[in-house]
Amino acid sequence: MKNVLTIIKKEFARFFKDKRMIVTVLLPGLLIYLVYSVMGAVFSDSGKTDANYKYSAYVVNAPANEQFLNAFNSVSEIKEFASVDEAKKSVAEGKLDIVVVFPENFDAVLDGNSSAVPNVEVYYNSSAEKSVGGYMAVTAILEAFKDPAFSINSGGSFDLVEERDAAGKILSSIMPLLMFALLSSGCIAVAPESIAGEKERGTMATMLITPVKRWQIALGKIISLTCFALLSGISSFVGVILSLPKLLGGMVGSSAAAFYGVGDYFMIFGLIISVVLVIISAFSVMSALSKSVKEAGTMITPLMMVIILMGVGSMFLSGGSVGLYAIPLLGSGLAMSAIMSFTASPLGVALAIISNVAVTAALVALLSFMFKSERIMFNK
């Protein structure tokens, strides 16, 4: 037992003397706190809209009960349509928030003069935030008037969301996070070995004494590393797109990929390349700062967590101002989310790509400077 304790003591001594290791071990807790706090704040606001906003509604067989009407009108604004089907179509297209179909003689139900248990139909679009908000507001009012009894949305499907929008909503919430996680894992597989590994083995110096300029070595490394990471990222992306129909069951249909046009894929590809460039450049800088592959891994891990946090952030900040797209990585997450939900603007995507390219250029310049620094390249 004494020997076991001696070994444990030695391991503890080693752990607590390595500040980086302590940070790496404790950082997830801090990040989880941050992520969950942000998620909590966002969830508490979900479904809420501007207090003065009135949900646009098309109503069939509107009751005359004054108390009910006052409550209903306090949250909604009645719109006219030629037919129920036309109104439903507008909900599906996101132009109208809800369609409420009351049973005939609903006033009798509200007054307690009916023995039947009729059903109130509230049609909404789960891919549209305001429609969901309208559905929640109207059902809350109906629930308050549910004595005597009537049912709400009993039997059948009242979600008018189109298959495309449903797939888009799900993809828009998971793709940014997946993109950052997959691309980061692709980059972390190659960056430490390529620079820190060469420093550790001593092979970097062999290259540095050739007449090739240091910035050319830095750029050559980043381009090749980008290609490797990109391969990994694209393969993961294609895998996600192809497996999505299975993941979403019958909801999406045969292929989620079919919902997106050539322009969408072009923008996605541009985003992926620019994101990979930023991540691989950042990892390469960390790798160049490290003396060994092991140290590079330790230094890159917290950075990878921050990058993934950007993906989480973009899940909750979608629909924000265009200025957010200019924030490197976060903007790409937002742009990816917008593309997935068919709401992308070329300006937003361009801003995201430009900001990534700008950061990459700065990081390549930094890396080139680091390649010239003997303190960094030969410090042992």
Place this chain on the structure above:
Amino acid sequence: MEEILKVENLTKSFKLSRRQQKSEQTDLTVKVAVDGLSFSAYRGEIFGLLGPNGAGKTTTLRMLATLIKPDGGDAFIDGKSIISDEQAVRGKIGFLTSELKLEDFFTPDYLFGFFSELYGVDRTVRDNRKRILFSKFGIDRFAHVKLANLSTGMKQKVSLVISIVHDPDFIIFDEPTNGLDVLTAKVVTDFLQELKSQGKTIILSTHIFSLVEKLCDRVGIIIDGKLVALDTLENLTREQSIEDAFFALYERTARGSI
């Protein structure tokens, strides 16, 4: 004699981290690795830099190879400054150190091609040179075998060949026989003599006295970053062996009489 290397008052210091201060048991925050070094080397000679570990030999050679920059002074290789014209210097020199290693995943053939391209060697010249060098060192049989599967001696031979793919006139060897078995070490020393006979200038850093006696025309003895002796091997060994001469100088330096 044509001067091909001129070193003028070369100086280099390193900041010591707390960890380094601890390991070197010193309170000094800066270590002077090379302190005002001046010497010349001439075409077709082997110049030996002799000194104990930590004397500043490797730092000097790294400065000459443009891997690190001097804090003061300058050196000129074939008229080109290691500070202001480092790209030109890199094209003119070959540099081999026992610390430099090649990547295990590659074959000698691939690495020869890779470094030839970095040095801008013409394809025809490259192929011819590869054939001659690979044959001379017995690498031809292993040209397409990954370095990971080669012996330490063979790896060192490949490193040697790679360091001179561009046929430089000025070659720096830092402890070239470190860790080699006697047979491989002999191949290396024989090759150094052959390079000398071809008119190449070689700067050889070592702490192996026999190697100095066997190869060097002139010797600089470096202790604590300072050049404490510089003369022909003949003059240095007129009255005693190079080993005795070195220790005599070392003791005088330690006493502070140099």
